[in-house]
Amino acid sequence: MSNSTFDTGTPPLATPSRLSLMWNSNIGYSFRRNPVAIISMVVFWLITLAAFFAPVLAPYNPYDPSQIDILNSEYPPVWIDGSLPEFSLGTDDQGRDLLSTILYGTRLSIIIGLCAVALQAFLGISIGLISGYVGGRTDSLLMRLADIQLSFSTLMVAIIFLAITQALFGSEVFSRYAVLFLVGVIGVAEWPQYARTVRATVLAEKKKEYVDAARVMGFGPMRIMVRHILPNSLSPIFVISTVQVANAIISEASLSFLGLGMPPNQPSLGSLISSGFDYIFSGSWWITAIPGLVLVVLVLVINLLGDWMRDVLNPKLYKG
Amino acid sequence: MSWDLETGPLLRVRGLEKRFDLDEGLLESLKFSGGKITRQTRAVHAVNNITFDVNKGDAVCVVGESGCGKSTVARMVAGLISPSNGEIHYGGARIDGLRGKDLLPLRKKIQMIFQNPYASLNPRMTIGQTLAEPLRYHNPGKSKGELQDKAIAVMKSVGIDPAWSARYAHELSGGQRQRIAIARALTVDPEFIVADEPISALDVSIQAQVLNLMLEMQEAHGLTYLFITHDLSVVEHFGTKVIVLYLGSICEVADTRTLFSNPKHPYTKALLSAVPQLKDDRPNHIRLKGEIPTPINLPAGCPFASRCPLADNRCAAEKPMPLQKDDGSIVACHAVEEKRIDALDWV
Numbered sequence: 001m002s003n004s005t006f007d008t009g010t011p012p013l014a015t016p017s018r019l020s021l022m023w024n025s026n027i028g029y030s031f032r033r034n035p036v037a038i039i040s041m042v043v044f045w046l047i048t049l050a051a052f053f054a055p056v057l058a059p060y061n062p063y064d065p066s067q068i069d070i071l072n073s074e075y076p077p078v079w080i081d082g083s084l085p086e087f088s089l090g091t092d093d094q095g096r097d098l099l100s101t102i103l104y105g106t107r108l109s110i111i112i113g114l115c116a117v118a119l120q121a122f123l124g125i126s127i128g129l130i131s132g133y134v135g136g137r138t139d140s141l142l143m144r145l146a147d148i149q150l151s152f153s154t155l156m157v158a159i160i161f162l163a164i165t166q167a168l169f170g171s172e173v174f175s176r177y178a179v180l181f182l183v184g185v186i187g188v189a190e191w192p193q194y195a196r197t198v199r200a201t202v203l204a205e206k207k208k209e210y211v212d213a214a215r216v217m218g219f220g221p222m223r224i225m226v227r228h229i230l231p232n233s234l235s236p237i238f239v240i241s242t243v244q245v246a247n248a249i250i251s252e253a254s255l256s257f258l259g260l261g262m263p264p265n266q267p268s269l270g271s272l273i274s275s276g277f278d279y280i281f282s283g284s285w286w287i288t289a290i291p292g293l294v295l296v297v298l299v300l301v302i303n304l305l306g307d308w309m310r311d312v313l314n315p316k317l318y319k320g
Numbered sequence: 321m322s323w324d325l326e327t328g329p330l331l332r333v334r335g336l337e338k339r340f341d342l343d344e345g346l347l348e349s350l351k352f353s354g355g356k357i358t359r360q361t362r363a364v365h366a367v368n369n370i371t372f373d374v375n376k377g378d379a380v381c382v383v384g385e386s387g388c389g390k391s392t393v394a395r396m397v398a399g400l401i402s403p404s405n406g407e408i409h410y411g412g413a414r415i416d417g418l419r420g421k422d423l424l425p426l427r428k429k430i431q432m433i434f435q436n437p438y439a440s441l442n443p444r445m446t447i448g449q450t451l452a453e454p455l456r457y458h459n460p461g462k463s464k465g466e467l468q469d470k471a472i473a474v475m476k477s478v479g480i481d482p483a484w485s486a487r488y489a490h491e492l493s494g495g496q497r498q499r500i501a502i503a504r505a506l507t508v509d510p511e512f513i514v515a516d517e518p519i520s521a522l523d524v525s526i527q528a529q530v531l532n533l534m535l536e537m538q539e540a541h542g543l544t545y546l547f548i549t550h551d552l553s554v555v556e557h558f559g560t561k562v563i564v565l566y567l568g569s570i571c572e573v574a575d576t577r578t579l580f581s582n583p584k585h586p587y588t589k590a591l592l593s594a595v596p597q598l599k600d601d602r603p604n605h606i607r608l609k610g611e612i613p614t615p616i617n618l619p620a621g622c623p624f625a626s627r628c629p630l631a632d633n634r635c636a637a638e639k640p641m642p643l644q645k646d647d648g649s650i651v652a653c654h655a656v657e658e659k660r661i662d663a664l665d666w667v
Contacts, residue, residue: 213440
C-alpha cells in the first residue's frame with residue numbers, strides 16, 4: 001500500500017527535461033519507428049527553414065527592383081543548355097531568379113496557410129466549444145450555420161469574395177492587402193471543420209465526472225470550457241490542423257493561380273505557377289513546374305505528417 | 321418557512337421530484353395513435369416526492385438498487401441538476417434554483433465526491449494543479465505561499481505525499497485518486513459532502529481505507545455526509561441514518577441501528593437479508609419475485625407492489641404515505657400500517 005506509507009520516504013521524483021519526456025513518450029516512440037514520418041518531418045523542416053531564412057539563403061531579392069533585369073528573363077535551369085551559371089534554377093518571365101523567388105514565395109504561402117489556419121482554429125474552436133457545452137438552441141443554431149457554410153465550397157466563397165473586393169477596392173489597394181484578404185477568406189470559409197470536430201469531442205468530454213467536479217467547485221462555464229474541456233479535446237484539433245494547413249496552402253495557390261490571390265510582384269507559390277503558365281507552351285516549363293513541385297512536396301509531407309499524427313493520437317490505438 | 325437554526329436540520333428536502341424528458345422537441349413528442357396525431361411527452365420519473373432531513377454531523381446513507389434514483393438525489397442536492405419539483409433548503413435558505421454567482425457561497429459549503437476516481441480527475445492536470453485551482457478560485461486575495469501551504473496541508477491530511485503534486489492522475493492507483501478527489505473537495509473547507517458511491521469503483525482492500533479516511537475527515541472537520549451507496553455493510557459501518565429508496569420513492573427512513581435490528585418495510589427486509597454474514601444462523605436470502613416497474617409509467621399504487629408478497633388490492637391502487645413509527649423510523653407501507661407485516665414468514 002504505497003498510498004499509506006508515504007511518510008516512510010519516497011525517493012524524490014527525478015524531473016526529466018521536456019525534450020527527453022517528449023522523446024520517450026508514446027508519440028516520440030512511434031515517430032522513431034515510422035520512417036515515413038521521419039522523412040516527412042525532415043523534408044517539411046527543410047522547406048520551412050529554407051523558406052523562412054530566404055533573405056539569408058536566396059542569392060537575389062525578388063522584391064528589390066534593382067536586382068531584376070528583364071533581359072535576364074526565361075533563362076533555363078543550369079542543367080539545360082543556354083543557361084546562365086548565376087541562376088541555378090533559371091529565371092521567370094520577369095527576369096527574377098527562380099530559386100530566390102521560390103524561397104520567398106514558399107515563405108509567403110506558409111505564412112498565409114498558418115495564419116488562415118490560426119483564424120479557422122480560433123473561430124471553429126470557440127464556436128465548437130460553445131455549441132457543445134451550452135447545447136440546446138444555441139447548439140442547433142450554430143451547427144445549422146456550420147451546415148450552411150459547408151454547403152458552399154471554400155473556393156467558390158473565396159472566388160466570389162475576392163472578386164468582389166478586387167472590383168470594389170481596385171487592384172492597387174487589393175494587391176497591398178492581398179495577404180490579409182486571403183487569410184481572412186480562407187480562415188472564415190473553413191471554420192466548420194473545426195467547429196464540428198470540437199463540438200463532438202466536447203459532447204463526449206462534458207459527460208465525464210471531472211466536468212461535474214469542476215461545476216460543483218463553482219467554476220464558471222468559461223473556465224470549465226477553456227481550462228478543463230479544451231485541453232482534453234486537443235488531439236483531434238492537432239490532427240485537423242495539419243490537414244487544414246495543407247488545405248489552406250492549396251487554397252491560396254489555387255486562388256493566386258486564378259489571379260485572385262497574390263499579385264505577380266509579390267510571389268507566392270500559386271502566383272508563380274500562374275505566371276509561368278503563360279509560357280509553358282513556349283518552352284519555359286520550369287517557371288511552372290519547379291514551384292509546382294515544391295507545392296506538391298510541401299502539401300504531401302504535411303498530409304503524411306497529419307496521417308501519422310492521426311494514427312498516433314487515435315484513442316483506440318493509444319490511450320493517454 | 322422558519323425554524324431554529326441551532327437545532328433544525330442542516331439540509332431539509334421537501335417533496336423532491338425529478339423527471340427526465342424522453343421526448344425532446346416538438347417532432348419527437350408527436351405520436352400517432354387511434355387514427356389521430358396526438359402530442360404526448362414521456363418522462364422517466366427518477367425521483368418522486370422525496371422528503372428527508374439531514375442533521376449537522378450526520379452521515380446519512382441513501383441505499384437502493386441501481387436505477388432507483390440515488391445518484392439523482394445526490395446530484396440535485398449538490399446543485400448539478402435542478403429538481404422538477406420540490407424544495408431543498410440548506411442552513412435555512414432555499415438552494416434549489418440558485419444560479420451563477422448566487423450559488424458560489426454554497427459551493428464552498430457543499431462539495432461532492434464522485435463515484436469513479438478514474439473519471440473525476442482532469443487527466444490533463446497534475447495533482448498540484450487539481451488542488452490549487454479551487455483554492456485560487458475561492459480565495460482570490462490570498463498569496464501564492466498561503467495557498468501552497470493550504471494545498472500541502474490538505475494533501476497530508478488525506479495521506480498523499482505532497483511531492484506527488486507534479487504527477488498526473490493516471491500515474492496513481494484508484495485509491496490514491498479517490499484520496500485526491502476527497503482532498504479536492506476539502507480544499508474549500510466544506511461543511512457538507514455529498515458522496516456518490518465514492519468507494520464502489522475501488523478494490524475491496526482500498527474501500528475500507530477510503531471509508532476510514534472519510535470518517536477521520538468527518539471528525540477532523542465536523543463534516544456532514546450524504547452518502548450514496550448500494551453496499552449495506554458500508555452503511556452499517558458508516559451511516560447514522562439510512563434512507564431506503566425504491567424506484568425513486570422512499571420506503572423507509574430510520575437510524576442505522578434501528579434499521580438493521582428491526583427493518584419494517586418488506587423491501588428493507590429483503591435488502592438486509594442479502595448482506596453476506598459470517599455467521600450462518602441467518603435465514604437464507606429472500607428472493608423477490610416479479611419485475612421492477614418501469615419508471616416511465618409508474619404504477620398508481622405502491623411502487624414495490626409488483627414484487628411484494630403482501631401486496632393486496634389497496635397496495636395496487638393507493639400509494640402508501642410515509643408514516644412515523646414509535647422508534648422514530650418512517651415507513652411507507654400499507655402492510656406495516658395495517659399490521660399485516662407480521663404475517664410475513666421471512667424473518
